Amino acid sequence: MSSTKRSPWLTLTALLVYFFLYAPIIVLIVFSFNASRTNVVFEGVVNQGPCGPFYWYCQLFRNRDVMEATRNTLVIALTSTFFSTIIGTMAALALQRFDFFGKNAAETSLYFPIVTPEIVMGIGILVLFSAAFGWINAALALAPNQRLTMGLGTVIISHIAFSIPFVTLVVRARLHGFDNRLEEAAMDLGANELTTFRKVTLPLIAPGVLAGAMLAFTLSLDDFIITFFTTGPGATTLPIYVYGLLRRVVTPEVNALSTIWILVVLVVVGISQWFQTRE
């Protein structure tokens, strides 16, 4: 699309939508410096202890629950992204380049999770795991401390399941304009399958795979509903932790946490942008 003269009304509307997107973020950041613990009214900038205005930021790092939830969230997101990216990329290659038995079933099963409300998947998995675990625990007569329960494992496998369709979709979009002759040329020149994949196919689809991985990571970090139904003791993620706080009192620590979160994301994205422009 070409850039032509824009009407001032369009610019004004765009600015208003941007304002709507950012107002809550600004409020979050401002309130991370709040002097009031209950965090309802802004009662001036906090100035307490050695950290001064960054009091809540220091409190945050002393809060074990928050630290554990952060660690769980990252462990779940990294593990599920790793597996869903590999499995999803394999599926994209299969669907785009091969014909095989069960292709239609695979296409449908990959489209299905996208149009299924998350809560339906979440309670389905809950029903399955509680039935299966109950049955296994009873059949093997496991002692209470050996029993299978919901936890990090169930959350990770659920996140892998809901991320795969999105990874596949993104990688397939990239494969769409892929020229098969490039691979044939490599093979004609004596490269075997593995070398061809490593030196020709992978570099060409790498941006798509990376975009798929980024999407899977974002979806996992942000997920509440499926995590809510599949989590268990010791597997509290940040969204679950904050949801629990909302029923009691949310202290400005949560605001401090999200401020740090935004800064980290900005730095990471900034660095990757810088690398891309340098190339």
Add this chain to the structure above:
Amino acid sequence: MIQSFRENRRLQGFLLILPTLLVMLVMLVLPLTLTVITSFGQRDADGNVIYTFTLENYWRLLGFTETGWDDLYLGILMRSLWLAVQTTVIVILMAYPLAYFIARAPEKRRNFLLFLVLIPLWTNFIIRIYAWVMILRGQGVLNSALGGVAGLLSIPFTPFDFYPSQGAVLVGMVYEFLPFMILPIYTSLEKIEPNLYEAAADLYANAFHTFWRVTVPLSMPGVVAGTILTFVPVIGTFVVSDILGGRQVILVGNLVQRQFLDARNPPFGSAASIILLLMTLALTLYYTRRFGLGEEIAAG
């Protein structure tokens, strides 16, 4: 043996898809099958599921009870549907101008403008809703700002009850899903060839006609994809209504969640979940048949 494997592209394709099929079997097909089976069951006094075959749960959802007709659950379904439609329409109306603005910006600046849309997504779903609580509550930011303006103009001011309410839920839903509409619409707008506009201008179309006859039809795939990415999560969520509606606004998501965790009635919760699934599938199927498949889903 190895040679024949190399030649056998069917087998290769099948092996590549096998992990996906296994994951989908265990994490999608089995759970849904079990949910359907549970929805035909009953529960005993302790909340355990008894597997029988009864349609009782579905009849109850449709409003048939021992004491007569009760449209409580149908009302919840309709309210969820209506809220999802409202959210989607408002989100399209807000996302389209912004996507259009970004697509018409100088090429160098587009990525930055798009990046600005994404940043709010990288905070946390729950924290974003909580930010709206801080803005909308009685002593919140919005009432303080309005009070300040009223004070300057010396108008008497009583704070509004923005929260908790159905309106607050709507604002929260719109906020959460706006970026998922902006991205696909932008992707389809950006693909439009500039010479189509020149052609329209050569054929004496004015700006309005060009927009209505060229831009809008060509951006429909983006709108369709955005609609699915908005409508499906909105109709099934229970968190936004839980936090911003403060127990007043009960949606089908809240109904399902409470049947499982508070009321301990999995069969009834499963039936509600299956009805939600069927309703969503029917609507998205009708919608994609009518307006074409949303290819731009990948962009979201």
